[in-house]
Amino acid sequence: MLARERFLRAINLQEPDRVPVFANLTPQVAEKLGKKMGLPYEAEDSFLSTRISHTEILLELGNDAVGIGPGRAISSPTVELPDGKLKDEFGMVYQRFGYYDEAVVRPLAGVTTTDELDQYQLPDPLAPGRFDLAEKMVSKYKGQYAIVGDLEATVFELSWNLVGLEKFLMDLTMGEDYITELLKRVAAYNTAIGVRLIELGADVLWLGDDFGTQQGMMISPDLYRHVFKPLQRNVIAAFKGVNPQVKIAYHSCGSIVPIIDDLIEIGVEILNPVQPQAKGMDLGVFKQKYGDRIAFMGGVDVQGVLPNGTPEEVASEVKKRIAAAGRGGGYVLAPAHNIQPDTSIENIYAMYDAVREYGTYPLSL
Amino acid sequence: MSLLEEMSEWVISGNANKVKALVEQALAEGVAPASIVNEGLIPGMTVIGAKFKVNEVYVPEVLIAARAMHAGMAVVKPLLSVSDTKEKGIAVIGTVKGDLHDIGKNLVGMMLEGAGYTVIDIGIDVPPEKFLQAVQEHKPQIVGLSALLTTTMTNMKATIELLKPYRDQVKIMIGGAPITPKFADEIGADGYAADAASAVDCANNLLAS
Incomplete structure (x- = not known):
């Protein structure tokens, strides 16, 4: 069975030949693997670079889908500043801390009114060059692998990234006008990008806004329903309007138990990543409760087993997740986040091997 | 409701301007700075903490409550005497x-x-x-x-x-x-x-x- 069919059957709640896999890597892990495998490991220049990079390595390992997404416009590549920091087309400035590039300057950090917001221009979603890489990847992999269009900072997350989280949350709660306007503009920006990814041939659009912390919701479920749910509903409706067959995946880290029904209601069909150490995010329970309506993508613990376990423990983690969610299809095995730099290559191989061993249908778990 | 109770309520609802104004009013009425902190500002945050623990409030509400508390603290802190500042730790x-x-x-x-x-x-x-x-x-x-x-x-x-x-x-x-x-x-x-x-x-x- 071709990888694409395997992936699509699973997300259509049917059993393929085996549980499909879709993992992503941090740059450090990609470098280790790329050197070992003799494959390129450079990251692509994009706001969500890890989701669309390292494709050859990931397919060689056993991924069944390819991530595509918007790159930078030709006119506005990310530039290195004289002090070594990186500045991107949004006006975000990143500095390297340990393994990660973290934002240290946010373009809307001082904004308090809609007039001030008007001084800031989001990049052109359809600027020349934005989809060059996506087009290349689609023509190379279409048909053979499922194509997942990544838009994981759909409304909340890109917006707060431009402002800063604490200021954004306070201004949101105080009902500042510019927040409403910013959310609308960001949603429109990502809608334009998502529509283009669908036109290019994406089978899945992978939306996302992180509303969970390890222990529970970051904001109240009511605030989510009042502010974000209507915007997300519109974004999803726009995508379904372009192609009703496109599947909608949704990513939120952390514990988001109170809003899962809401997500299903607005059209989410694949829930990701079901972070296993986050409170209440129990794949087995969710399979029982929601498994006839949505598929799951994720489940493999990156906060414990994958970085710190033995290869045997990784295999048993994979077995456990497949036993919880694999029955009848509806499950794509994936780590709950990009595989982190402290994870051994042996554990990564063990994860893929274990899917082949325990994930073959009919399941015998 | 006493002035200090009202102050706590405005901390809880995160209104920095009200908290600041009430702290100033309390000082003008001769309330001891330590009382303002211990009976006005801190009890408000204590309520927020308890509500946060049981998911009655979330991160944004904690942030605005803390901002409100700080607005009050900024006024009263310079007036605390050395003995007042013998704090919890x-x-x-x-x-x-x-x-x-x-x-x-x-x-x-x-x-x-x-x-x-x-x-x-x-x-x-x-x-x-x-x-x-x-x-x-x-x-x-x-x-x-x-x-x-x-x-x-x-x-x-x-x-x-x-x-x-x-x-x-x-x-x-x-x-x-x-x-x-x-x-x-x-x-x-x-x-x-x-x-x-x-x-x-x-x-x-x-x-x-």
């Missing part, structure tokens, strides 16, 4: 080396402050040596270490090892997304808290023990 907090994530650490700081601790926040990406310096300089009773990443959790262990000579004076508590009580035990921390409100309980328990 000093807590040095920071996010460990290699880790830039600060919202969890900031919430812990707000909750501790709201519970009467003096909080010295030494920031993000803090190497073990800087924690050591802060302990030597500020002589805290509590040190709080935060990490979001599995790749930086290990720097908690390095920090705790460096603080070894001070362990009879300082209790160390840790927290952050990937942290578990088991990990806290393994690296020799004195306490673990799952969230910012529990961090106050943890600090209180450590000081009582």
Whole structure:
């Protein structure tokens, strides 16, 4: 069975030949693997670079889908500043801390009114060059692998990234006008990008806004329903309007138990990543409760087993997740986040091997 | 409702302007600065902490409540006498080396402050040596270490090892997304808290023990 069919059957709640896999890597892990495998490991220049990079390595390992997404416009590549920091087309400035590039300057950090917001221009979603890489990847992999269009900072997350989280949350709660306007503009920006990814041939659009912390919701479920749910509903409706067959995946880290029904209601069909150490995010329970309506993508613990376990423990983690969610299809095995730099290559191989061993249908778990 | 009760209510609802105005009014009416802190501002944050723990309020409400408390504190703090400032304890907090994530650490700081601790926040990406310096300089009773990443959790262990000579004076508590009580035990921390409100309980328990 071709990888694409395997992936699509699973997300259509049917059993393929085996549980499909879709993992992503941090740059450090990609470098280790790329050197070992003799494959390129450079990251692509994009706001969500890890989701669309390292494709050859990931397919060689056993991924069944390819991530595509918007790159930078030709006119506005990310530039290195004289002090070594990186500045991107949004006006975000990143500095390297340990393994990660973290934002240290946010373009809307001082904004308090809609007039001030008007001084800031989001990049052109359809600027020349934005989809060059996506087009290349689609023509190379279409048909053979499922194509997942990544838009994981759909409304909340890109917006707060431009402002800063604490200021954004306070201004949101105080009902500042510019927040409403910013959310609308960001949603429109990502809608334009998502529509283009669908036109290019994406089978899945992978939306996302992180509303969970390890222990529970970051904001109240009511605030989510009042502010974000209507915007997300519109974004999803726009995508379904372009192609009703496109599947909608949704990513939120952390514990988001109170809003899962809401997500299903607005059209989410694949829930990701079901972070296993986050409170209440129990794949087995969710399979029982929601498994006839949505598929799951994720489940493999990156906060414990994958970085710190033995290869045997990784295999048993994979077995456990497949036993919880694999029955009848509806499950794509994936780590709950990009595989982190402290994870051994042996554990990564063990994860893929274990899917082949325990994930073959009919399941015998 | 008394003036101080009203002040607490405005802390709870996060109205910084009202809190500031009420603190000024209380001072004008001759209310003792210590009473303003202990009977007006802190009780408001205590309520927020309790509600946060049971998901009645969430991160944004904690942030605006803390901002309101600070607006009041800024007015009253310079007026506190030396005896008034004999506070509950000093807590040095920071996010460990290699880790830039600060919202969890900031919430812990707000909750501790709201519970009467003096909080010295030494920031993000803090190497073990800087924690050591802060302990030597500020002589805290509590040190709080935060990490979001599995790749930086290990720097908690390095920090705790460096603080070894001070362990009879300082209790160390840790927290952050990937942290578990088991990990806290393994690296020799004195306490673990799952969230910012529990961090106050943890600090209180450590000081009582």
